[in-house]
Amino acid sequence: MSVFSLRSKILCIVMAFLSVIGMAFVLYSLYTTKNYKVLRLEGITKTIEFETEKVNKTIAEIERFSVVFAIGAHLCYEAKSKSLGEEIVLNFLESFPVPIGGGFWFTPYAYDKKTLREGFYALRDRETGGVKLDATFFIDEYDYHSQLWYTEIASKVKLSNEVAWTKPYKDDTGSFALMTTAGSGIFDEKGVLQAISTVDWGIDDVAKNLTSIKPTPCSFVLLCDPENDYIIANTRAISDVGKSVSGLTFNPTDSSIELDDVTYIAFTRQLDNGWLLSVYLPDTEIYCEIEDRNEVYTLLIAVVSLIMLFFAYLLISSFVNKPLKRLTEGVQKLGSGDLDVSIEVTSRDEMGLLAKTFNSMTIQLRESIESKARVVAEKERIEAELNVAQRIQASMLPCIFPPFPDRAEFDLYALMVPAREVGGDFYDFYLIDEDHLAVVIADVSGKGVPAALFMVITKTLLKNSVLSGKSAGEVFDIVNTLLCEHNDANMFVTAFMGIYEISSGNFTYVNAGHNPPLLRRSGGEYARLPMKPGFVLAGMAGMQYKQSDTTLHSGDVLYMYTDGVTEAMNSDRQLFGEARLVTACNKYKGNSVKDFISGIKSEVDAFAQGVDQADDITMLILKISGSTR
Amino acid sequence: MNIEKVTNADKTVFTLSGRLDTVSAPKLQEVLIPELSNVKVVELNFTDLAYVSSAGLRVLLMGVKTATAKGSQQIISGVSPDIMEIFEMTGFADILQITQ
Numbered sequence: 001m002s003v004f005s006l007r008s009k010i011l012c013i014v015m016a017f018l019s020v021i022g023m024a025f026v027l028y029s030l031y032t033t034k035n036y037k038v039l040r041l042e043g044i045t046k047t048i049e050f051e052t053e054k055v056n057k058t059i060a061e062i063e064r065f066s067v068v069f070a071i072g073a074h075l076c077y078e079a080k081s082k083s084l085g086e087e088i089v090l091n092f093l094e095s096f097p098v099p100i101g102g103g104f105w106f107t108p109y110a111y112d113k114k115t116l117r118e119g120f121y122a123l124r125d126r127e128t129g130g131v132k133l134d135a136t137f138f139i140d141e142y143d144y145h146s147q148l149w150y151t152e153i154a155s156k157v158k159l160s161n162e163v164a165w166t167k168p169y170k171d172d173t174g175s176f177a178l179m180t181t182a183g184s185g186i187f188d189e190k191g192v193l194q195a196i197s198t199v200d201w202g203i204d205d206v207a208k209n210l211t212s213i214k215p216t217p218c219s220f221v222l223l224c225d226p227e228n229d230y231i232i233a234n235t236r237a238i239s240d241v242g243k244s245v246s247g248l249t250f251n252p253t254d255s256s257i258e259l260d261d262v263t264y265i266a267f268t269r270q271l272d273n274g275w276l277l278s279v280y281l282p283d284t285e286i287y288c289e290i291e292d293r294n295e296v297y298t299l300l301i302a303v304v305s306l307i308m309l310f311f312a313y314l315l316i317s318s319f320v321n322k323p324l325k326r327l328t329e330g331v332q333k334l335g336s337g338d339l340d341v342s343i344e345v346t347s348r349d350e351m352g353l354l355a356k357t358f359n360s361m362t363i364q365l366r367e368s369i370e371s372k373a374r375v376v377a378e379k380e381r382i383e384a385e386l387n388v389a390q391r392i393q394a395s396m397l398p399c400i401f402p403p404f405p406d407r408a409e410f411d412l413y414a415l416m417v418p419a420r421e422v423g424g425d426f427y428d429f430y431l432i433d434e435d436h437l438a439v440v441i442a443d444v445s446g447k448g449v450p451a452a453l454f455m456v457i458t459k460t461l462l463k464n465s466v467l468s469g470k471s472a473g474e475v476f477d478i479v480n481t482l483l484c485e486h487n488d489a490n491m492f493v494t495a496f497m498g499i500y501e502i503s504s505g506n507f508t509y510v511n512a513g514h515n516p517p518l519l520r521r522s523g524g525e526y527a528r529l530p531m532k533p534g535f536v537l538a539g540m541a542g543m544q545y546k547q548s549d550t551t552l553h554s555g556d557v558l559y560m561y562t563d564g565v566t567e568a569m570n571s572d573r574q575l576f577g578e579a580r581l582v583t584a585c586n587k588y589k590g591n592s593v594k595d596f597i598s599g600i601k602s603e604v605d606a607f608a609q610g611v612d613q614a615d616d617i618t619m620l621i622l623k624i625s626g627s628t629r
Numbered sequence: 630m631n632i633e634k635v636t637n638a639d640k641t642v643f644t645l646s647g648r649l650d651t652v653s654a655p656k657l658q659e660v661l662i663p664e665l666s667n668v669k670v671v672e673l674n675f676t677d678l679a680y681v682s683s684a685g686l687r688v689l690l691m692g693v694k695t696a697t698a699k700g701s702q703q704i705i706s707g708v709s710p711d712i713m714e715i716f717e718m719t720g721f722a723d724i725l726q727i728t729q
Contacts, residue, residue, distance in 0.1 A: 443683065445683040445684060445686065445687045446651075446683070446684060446687065447651070490687055490690060490691045490694070491687065492683075492686070492687060492690060494683070494719055512720065513718065513719030513720040513721065514718075514719075515718060516718065533717055533718065533719075533720050533722070533723075534720050535719070535720030535721070535723060535724060536686070536690075536719055536720060536721070539690050539720075539724070540690075540693075540694075540724060563682075563683065567682070573648075575680070614650075614651070615682075
């Protein structure tokens, strides 16, 4: 239904807006993701830097410490005091907690010409953290000059004056901790190596810290010593620890490597002692956090959008559908004719306005219909009164036929069919005395109530004048003058009047602008009654009407009519006309007066073919029977 | 009915066509009566007029009376035989000024 489609339309619009907002957010998140990726890479690099800097600090300390020990060895040599040597190693080791041991070692016969090996070494106790001298390295059976760590450091410091680092190794004195040793050399004035210092550093903790860097679940860390070709740690393959760097299937300095079909991005940093720390991240994982978050956000937006749509649906239902439903019901009630319908107005929005408008419309409609009903009632009242007027008018015309049943000398019949409720035509006939019959036919210009009133006046004046015994011409003179007196509306009357003297058959008549009657002499045809023309009544004061006369014999018929007969119109706007009327009269000439009149009327009706009658149709027929008393 | 008006100095000519009946008579009355007060001569050309009813006659009668009162003239021209018969039958032929 249309109501549903309205809701759908609004929902579609809301959905479109939500989609646009969603798309904007996706574009924005794509842009920010790019930034996030840069930040992510920077973050990983920073973490690695931070961790390696911490180690670098320790390395620097240890290197410094090895130099200090070397200087200590020189002091000990100068002073030729063993107790000083012991004091130096103990005190320094105590003051710096990182190394697990440290000392200095003289080259063969360097301390003095008689002593092959001389050195001092202190050790930190793993349990107590206290330091103590370890003399086990200086027993005769242990030739430190031939030990690998000694030769390694000695050869390295001879090559360069920098601190030397040994290859990491497992402590074989009992802890099996992974260690490395830093050493410095001290030379005499001839440049001959006098002694080396060693600082032993347990690198398990350092390696543990560094390898705990894990930016993503599948990332791994490689810590190696490329210079000494030694893998310190590999969190991907622990078995690689202690093996040589060259044994790896990849180059630790490459920026990206491929392992088991996974591409890893490498973040590599070299430590100050030459070690290499590489953190490898699978490329699919670097941004997965961000991408996961994006997915979560997208899902969140979708869910929020759906919830908003649902609420929009509810809101539209309550703001649009319910008022619409009420309106529809109201309109249906109104349509079924209930004008007292009123819609409850609850909202102040357009729907409320519409409901208010509807309510005021029903009120106006009610008022309008009531006023229309009043007008119709008024019109009906007027029509009823006009009908009464028509009946009064009709009752004023003689309507009982034969009107004079005891008079055998003549026969009369008449018909008046008004075009509107009340007409302007009339006919009249009356016996002035026993020997004189007056016949009148007239037509007042115009129709309706004014014409009817004028007709009544004319008819009364005519009758009064005739009954006073005046001739036809005199009657018209008098009536014309009287009618002209108060005729502001310029109405006028065409009239024909004749006075028939029954005993002699003399017929005197006068015409005031009326259609000449048709006369049929006994045995003949209908033809115009010859007469002197006269002006209409009430048209102009002071007119003189000349009367004519003829003698009517037995069998003669006089047919009088108004222009409603000859001017009856058909659908082709043709008039019935006098010629057709004469033909029709001759057609019905053998009939009785009544049948003659109805015959003419039927001819007129047949001609008009149902076209509305424009003017009153009035006919009067006088037939002389001849049988005088 | 159509009414065409041509004014020429002291004379106005109304050319009528169609039927002068109950419906159209008020139209003629509306223009004819005031004009008879304005100009000396008003000519009504009936050449194209088919029919005059009693309502039309009434307006012509009003015209004659107004002309008499205002000292102007109402002339009717181009009267067809049919209309002339109406004028004669009603006696209007005697009071109207009719020219060829």
